[in-house]
Amino acid sequence: MNSSSLSLACAAILALTLPATAAPPLGYLRGFGPKSDPVVQLTWGLLALSTLVVVVVTALVVIGTLLRRARGGGGIARAPVERGGSGLRWISVGLGISCVALLLSLVWTMVVLAAVNAPPRPARVTIEITAQQWWFKARYLSPDPSRVFTTADEIHIPVGEPVRIRLIGADVIHSFWVPALSGKMDAIPGQINETWIEADHTGRYGGECSEYCGVQHAHMGLVVVADPAAQFQQWWDGQLRPANSPQSAQTVAGERDFEFHCGACHSARGTAAGGTVAPDLTHLMSRGTLAGGMLANNIGNLAGWLANPQSLKPGTNMPNLYLSGQEIASVTAYLQTLQ
Numbered sequence: 001m002n003s004s005s006l007s008l009a010c011a012a013i014l015a016l017t018l019p020a021t022a023a024p025p026l027g028y029l030r031g032f033g034p035k036s037d038p039v040v041q042l043t044w045g046l047l048a049l050s051t052l053v054v055v056v057v058t059a060l061v062v063i064g065t066l067l068r069r070a071r072g073g074g075g076i077a078r079a080p081v082e083r084g085g086s087g088l089r090w091i092s093v094g095l096g097i098s099c100v101a102l103l104l105s106l107v108w109t110m111v112v113l114a115a116v117n118a119p120p121r122p123a124r125v126t127i128e129i130t131a132q133q134w135w136f137k138a139r140y141l142s143p144d145p146s147r148v149f150t151t152a153d154e155i156h157i158p159v160g161e162p163v164r165i166r167l168i169g170a171d172v173i174h175s176f177w178v179p180a181l182s183g184k185m186d187a188i189p190g191q192i193n194e195t196w197i198e199a200d201h202t203g204r205y206g207g208e209c210s211e212y213c214g215v216q217h218a219h220m221g222l223v224v225v226a227d228p229a230a231q232f233q234q235w236w237d238g239q240l241r242p243a244n245s246p247q248s249a250q251t252v253a254g255e256r257d258f259e260f261h262c263g264a265c266h267s268a269r270g271t272a273a274g275g276t277v278a279p280d281l282t283h284l285m286s287r288g289t290l291a292g293g294m295l296a297n298n299i300g301n302l303a304g305w306l307a308n309p310q311s312l313k314p315g316t317n318m319p320n321l322y323l324s325g326q327e328i329a330s331v332t333a334y335l336q337t338l339q
């Protein structure tokens with residue numbers, strides 16, 4: 001390998017590892033909470049251990065080859081493997097070292113699994129997350145039914161507090177993964193899996209479905225927003241409000257079109273649109289992204305999505321509704337009022 005191809009290879013390796021070490025959204029080599037910290041340490045530990053194994057084995061192979069050449073051996077000769085022979089001794093030593101390394105990683109993994117199994121203190125917030133093709137429904141639970149509400153894809157949590165997640169799989173097996181906050185947990189149809197997350201810094205943390213679940217698996221993302229406690233309460237109170245009433249003639253028409261064309265799948269609380277099989281849009285404008293984190297939530301993407309969701313996210317469960325230009329304009333204007 002000459003020097004230019006070597007530097008090219010180094011650059012390629014660097015480019016591949018950079019996203020993993022980057023800060024959020026999707027870095028998994030830096031933890032931002034008590035649940036991710038031990039997992040990230042384990043990740044680095046195992047990475048170092050495996051690297052060491054590769055380096056040692058490679059060095060032994062190279063040294064062995066060079067020694068044989070230096071002795072003028074040439075070709076491949078067989079090392080005698082017999083009791084008391086040096087070949088057997090090498091095998092025992094190698095096996096011993098591998099066992100120690102494997103046992104060490106096994107014990108460390110078990111210790112980490114036990115440590116992150118339950119939150120350090122009982123969680124006061126529980127979110128029921130339903131993973132489906134290809135978005136996440138989030139229902140905030142409360143003993144007081146008037147404080148329960150549903151949203152999608154962007155979940156807020158209070159910073160510095162464990163949050164319990166009840167995971168449901170609606171169609172096929174998905175996996176809930178917010179790498180900066182916690183390891184993965186599968187969402188399996190027919191059973192409820194529980195996990196928890198906690199962020200010790202405010203901010204936005206990216207998550208992804210990490211179990212292949214169909215054609216748009218790669219566009220099944222979510223965002224976890226960690227807010228200071230007071231701001232989190234304020235956000236929750238805001239989400240409980242019904243949808244704003246439209247004021248202008250265009251948005252009044254938009255609301256009517258919305259109820260007619262979209263209400264079987266989507267909800268806007270306080271209107272006749274009460275569908276539950278698609279993201280709740282009551283406070284659509286409080287979210288930064290659309291369609292499983294795929295598109296920025298802005299007027300252009302909204303109008304484009306309404307014009308033809310299948311061209312933006314082929315295979316998505318939102319059909320092309322063949323709206324007229326006027327309907328797209330009025331519904332988009334109406335959606336913009338859903339603050």
Ligand code: HEC
Nearest residue numbers: 133134135152261262265278279290291292316317318319
């Ligand atoms: C047959 C059911 C269905 C109908 C009818 C439907 N949608 Fe959807 N819609 C969906 C599904 C499912 C998604 C989630 C798609 C995804 O992310 O893969 C979605 C996503 C959306 C999103 C993105 C929301 C978010 O938070 O990511 C918007 C906005 C939206 N639809 C608006 C509309 C409007 C406006 C109409 C009526 C003109 C409509 N939809 C009609 C099923 C439907």
Ligand SMILES: [Cu+2]
Nearest residue numbers: 174209213220
């Ligand atoms: Cu999925």
